[in-house]
Amino acid sequence: MSATETAIASAEAHSAHNYHPLPVVVASAEGAWMTDVEGRRYLDLLAGYSALNFGHGNRRLIDAAKAQLERVTLTSRAFHHDRFADFCTRLAELCGMEMVLPMNTGAEAVETAVKTARKWGYRVKGVPDGMAKIIVASDNFHGRTTTIISFSTDPEARADYGPYTPGFEIVPYGDLTALREAMTENTVAVLIEPIQGEAGVLVPPAGYLPGVRELTRERNLLFIADEIQSGLGRTGKTFACEHEGVVPDMYVLGKALGGGVVPVSAVVSSADILGVFRPGEHGSTFGGNPLACAVALEVIAMLRTGEYQERAAELGDHLHRELGLLAGGGAVEAVRGRGLWAGVDIAPALGTGRQISERLMEERVLVKDTHGSTIRIAPPLVISKEDLDWGLDRLRTVLSA
Numbered sequence: 110m111s112a113t114e115t116a117i118a119s120a121e122a123h124s125a126h127n128y129h130p131l132p133v134v135v136a137s138a139e140g141a142w143m144t145d146v147e148g149r150r151y152l153d154l155l156a157g158y159s160a161l162n163f164g165h166g167n168r169r170l171i172d173a174a175k176a177q178l179e180r181v182t183l184t185s186r187a188f189h190h191d192r193f194a195d196f197c198t199r200l201a202e203l204c205g206m207e208m209v210l211p212m213n214t215g216a217e218a219v220e221t222a223v224k225t226a227r228k229w230g231y232r233v234k235g236v237p238d239g240m241a242k243i244i245v246a247s248d249n250f251h252g253r254t255t256t257i258i259s260f261s262t263d264p265e266a267r268a269d270y271g272p273y274t275p276g277f278e279i280v281p282y283g284d285l286t287a288l289r290e291a292m293t294e295n296t297v298a299v300l301i302e303p304i305q306g307e308a309g310v311l312v313p314p315a316g317y318l319p320g321v322r323e324l325t326r327e328r329n330l331l332f333i334a335d336e337i338q339s340g341l342g343r344t345g346k347t348f349a350c351e352h353e354g355v356v357p358d359m360y361v362l363g364k365a366l367g368g369g370v371v372p373v374s375a376v377v378s379s380a381d382i383l384g385v386f387r388p389g390e391h392g393s394t395f396g397g398n399p400l401a402c403a404v405a406l407e408v409i410a411m412l413r414t415g416e417y418q419e420r421a422a423e424l425g426d427h428l429h430r431e432l433g434l435l436a437g438g439g440a441v442e443a444v445r446g447r448g449l450w451a452g453v454d455i456a457p458a459l460g461t462g463r464q465i466s467e468r469l470m471e472e473r474v475l476v477k478d479t480h481g482s483t484i485r486i487a488p489p490l491v492i493s494k495e496d497l498d499w500g501l502d503r504l505r506t507v508l509s510a
């Protein structure tokens with residue numbers, strides 16, 4: 110057996126099969142490239158679902174992590190540490206908000222957003238105890254906890270995990286009329302992704318996000334934007350909401366916030382809203398730890414200059430132009446997305462998204478299928494134009510075979 114086959118057989122024997130990875134075993138990575146255990150190099154067009162916006166082994170991020178590793182890595186929130194205030198201040202500033210509640214994974218940040226909205230509903234809005242409702246969208250992806258999958262519309266993500274957490278109302282994504290009709294006096298928040306990543310990089314119709322903003326303001330409820338995948342440069346702006354000139358009441362961040370080094374997530378909002386928490390009412394042992402703060406501070410510093418956003422916008426224009434040409438040819442049925450982020454619907458006759466991903470892997474390009482015949486392209490924002498073009502060439506080869 111090859112080193113690849115041995116590693117995969119062993120992983121299959123000793124790990125739960127809750128994933129179906131492509132048959133490549135990565136040993137090292139740099140920038141937009143990964144090298145497998147047999148020395149083959151692959152172009153990474155997934156970037157850890159946007160957790161690797163700044164590329165593999167980014168020098169600034171690795172140096173920040175190394176320096177912090179030598180000082181102090183964990184204190185728990187029982188004590189203050191000297192990176193915490195800076196992290197919260199800078200992140201709030203980047204978001205144009207006032208307060209930060211740090212967690213670790215995206216799902217934890219979404220859970221935090223849900224708890225915040227409910228508490229705000231009872232304490233500030235005056236919703237009767239136990240009656241708070243949160244409106245979410247169909248085809249959402251907000252994480253994997255029991256509460257979050259309770260309001261998923263994906264049977265794979267949801268089946269067999271009941272009893273489900275009540276208090277959520279699901280309306281079709283992009284439909285403002287349905288949203289308005291679902292709102293009652295007990296609604297405390299609308300939780301949506303400004304672009305739905307897992308659903309296939311679905312961009313809502315123009316005017317949807319401003320409409321959500323208007324309705325939530327009118328009805329005195331919170332607009333929570335899950336920007337865990339869409340945020341922090343991916344779409345050519347710091348936040349996907351910016352494309353529509355919208356500022357939500359709360360950002361939920363994760364993935365790229367940890368620079369591909371450590372899991373870092375956060376809820377960022379106003380003092381009115383995050384001010385509902387008192388000591389002991391919510392928390393996490395690892396949330397806001399010194400190592401996480403040090404890496405995230407460097408991520409925030411990198412985003413402050415706007416250079417990554419600009420790069421994502423420029424390369425994104427190029428990516429969408431090239432994919433647009435493919436869409437005329439019959440092999441590609443539709444292309445969606447913004448910035449360096451695209452969902453590509455392959456003509457089903459050419460194979461499933463999985464089969465296309467496997468053929469691309471043979472061409473040394475790594476992507477991930479979403480549902481059906483859709484593949485998602487989301488390279489690290491540091492990818493060179495030459496490498497991106499090389500990847501697009503490989504895609505053309507696979508689609509014309």
Ligand SMILES: *Cc1c(COP(=O)(O)O)cnc(C)c1O
Nearest residue numbers: 214215216250251252335337338
């Ligand atoms: C990935 C993701 C999450 C969940 O993040 P985890 O770190 O995997 O828990 C939540 N929302 C969106 C939009 C995501 O893309």
